[in-house]
Amino acid sequence: MTTKPNVFQKIGAFVVKKSKSFKKNANIVRELVIKNVKIQYRNSVIGVLWTVLNPLLNMLVMYFVFSTIMDFGSKQEEDWFSLYILCGNIMFSFVRNATTQSLPSIVQNRGLLTKNKISEYVFPISKNLSAVVNFSFSMIALIGVMAVVSFFAPGSAFSYTLIFVFLMLPALFLFSFGLSLVLSSLYVFFRDIQHFYTVFLTLWTYLTPIFWDFGLFKNKEDMKFAILETVVNLNPMFHFVEYFRDIIYRCSVGFTPVLETFSTLALLYVIGLISLGIGILIFALTRRKFIYNI
Template identity: 40%
Template sequence: MAQKIELLKQKIKVFLKYKTLLNELVVRDIKVRYRKSVLGLLWTVLNPLLMMCVITVVFSTLFRQNIPNFPIYYLAGSLIFSFNSEATSNGLYSIIGSASLIKKVYIPKYLFPISKVLSALVNLGFSLVAMFVVMIVTGAPFHATLLLMPLPIFYVFLFTSGLSLLLAAATVYFRDIAHFWGVFVLAWTYFTPIFYPVTILPSFAMKIMQLNPMYHYVTYMRDVVLYGTFPGMKENLICFLIGAVTLLIGLWVFYRKQDRFVLYV
């Protein structure tokens, strides 16, 4: 037990030692993404607003989905899901994309996928501004539970970090995962109730939906943002355990495989 505690302390010291480098990696990702863009970071606000306008016209007008406060219903779910998809889609390339640096100097390799998650988290923070603007424009109520919004973001951050570590390690050995993941995320989008209500699903589909981690995170986000309710202990435990277990699995696989990355990148 004492050895495990000492090992954990060493890992924390290493992380703190390279904390500045992690910050630089996050800043680099953001700068690269908006390089030569006239509007720059403003796109993190404009993108969800433009998508919300399109989805609102399609599903509120053409398909007649009568969901109260549909723009906020959509944004509360979409922003959480987009954070996960952006972080994992970039994270799976993080090791092979940093091959030249990994071969030259020693850097804790987990910093690369984690930096992708953190840069996506920064984008999420700016995108939330768009949601608040829409809430003001549409007259949506600002519930006190908005103060609890960091909780679902923290839960999905744990889940996304673990998934990004797992994908980054797997992609080093199986490059086809990068191509498969784009198709999977598209299917995952439709399997998550982002722009439709779960009430339209038959009972058997609802049971399957319970196995979708993003369903729990999207529902949690809507509860605190749109409905002004705080999920009970059971839902908090489910969201935390999904995130914590995924993170532990991702770390375990990553550390088991990282010593051989240099042979495959």
């Protein structure tokens, strides 16, 4: 008879303890997500419909502005342009929403953190999941535009390649969650991160081909464009946005071969995992100090 529990019992107790705290945290995250989504559109007349309308209206503005400025080769290209903008827009909006909401999430919840024993991770996770909910609503807008474009322009946007959407979204989530972890923990210690990030987001928006086409510059042999090409290639959002367009319509109308999408998918997961790794590292190293700084 031993008074000390053996290794297996220790592991067992550890697993039980971890799964219990996981369940508890999952409950908290669920309640927080419900709260976030509900609060967003409280007191607005059409409520959650805004999540659908917002990307649509944005697309119409950009479409109107850029289709009058830019010269499209053909009527067909002009029709596809609306889908081009919308794809870029909802991808980038997801990351923008998730990260800007997460950034102050630890500090905002100081009331909960200083009065209860609660895992710090639940706040950035719940903000990211709320952004996923909003993203799913804006997919309704995307499906609507896909239907309209397929109806008016030759070729159809609907094909089996759409299942890749579900394969790529986890990678996008990992990327934005990793970035959110970094931002929310840095914000605890340096409140001016918020201003930096706002400015950075503007720069980031322009460096991501949301309303312009990277292909337009590809063949120019100029130092400036070589630099631009490197920068754009280093921009993770470039790969996500372009991949999303590939699977939403380029594959189905034959612009991009389907096989190519597999290697890009792997790249997206590498990006997502690197971001998550850095995020968890910084968050784990700093989270014990949060409570004394918020």
